Amino acid sequence: MHPVPPSTMSSSSTPATFAAPPMVIKPVPLTPSYIAILADQTFSRVIHSEKGSVAGGKHALWANILVKLASMRDLEDYKLTELVDYVAQDFGTRKEIALQLLASEYAKERQANPQNDFSHNDSRYIHILHRFMEALHKYAGPKDRAVSSLLVESPVLPHYILGTFQKLYCTDQERVTLGLASLRDVILFKGQTEDG
Numbered sequence: 001m002h003p004v005p006p007s008t009m010s011s012s013s014t015p016a017t018f019a020a021p022p023m024v025i026k027p028v029p030l031t032p033s034y035i036a037i038l039a040d041q042t043f044s045r046v047i048h049s050e051k052g053s054v055a056g057g058k059h060a061l062w063a064n065i066l067v068k069l070a071s072m073r074d075l076e077d078y079k080l081t082e083l084v085d086y087v088a089q090d091f092g093t094r095k096e097i098a099l100q101l102l103a104s105e106y107a108k109e110r111q112a113n114p115q116n117d118f119s120h121n122d123s124r125y126i127h128i129l130h131r132f133m134e135a136l137h138k139y140a141g142p143k144d145r146a147v148s149s150l151l152v153e154s155p156v157l158p159h160y161i162l163g164t165f166q167k168l169y170c171t172d173q174e175r176v177t178l179g180l181a182s183l184r185d186v187i188l189f190k191g192q193t194e195d196g
Contacts, residue, residue, distance in 0.1 A: 043069045043079050047086060067100040071108070081131065088135035091146040098132055099153055106155040118158040129154055129161055133168060142174040148182035152189045162186075 030038075046066055053062030070083050083101075087094040105125040109116050118126060132150055140146045147169065151157060169179030 039072050063097050067104060070101055071104045084131045084135045088139040102129060102154050118156055126158055126160055130164055133165060137168050148185045151182055151186050
């Protein structure tokens with residue numbers, strides 16, 4: 001077979017190339033209910049991965065992620081309760097989670113309303129601090145100073161919280177010594193409450 005001279009080759013023998021337009025896929029916006037489901041599922045996975053984070057040397061990162069998830073407004077209320085109980089059961093090693101969460105909520109409320117004096121108990125910050133006090137009453141022993149540490153190190157102590165503390169700790173015969181010692185610590189180390 002003889003080769004065909006270039007002049008006699010037809011132009012149709014070279015393949016034509018066409019550039020396809022780039023495919024653009026627009027993400028479908030997530031509905032608020034689906035965002036809440038995702039936040040709920042993510043929170044459940046993260047809270048139960050503490051042992052792995054400790055083994056991998058990433059406990060501080062784990063705590064930060066947990067606090068960010070708990071600070072989301074879409075987190076179901078029962079998940080917040082789960083977190084508070086989880087921290088209270090081992091407050092000695094998980095105290096930083098409580099303090100980070102409280103600091104985050106305090107900063108958000110201050111940013112939204114710089115004049116907020118935290119004198120009303122409808123504040124999310126007050127709600128979370130109140131829950132921590134109740135959980136420590138439930139899980140910590142009558143001589144455990146965890147609640148004192150919480151009160152002294154929390155960003156601010158509104159009168160509502162101090163009133164609740166007195167009812168929980170200063171009228172309980174098993175905890176009255178702890179209650180009075182904690183109030184002494186607040187006076188010595190905390191100074192004035194936010195609302196006077």
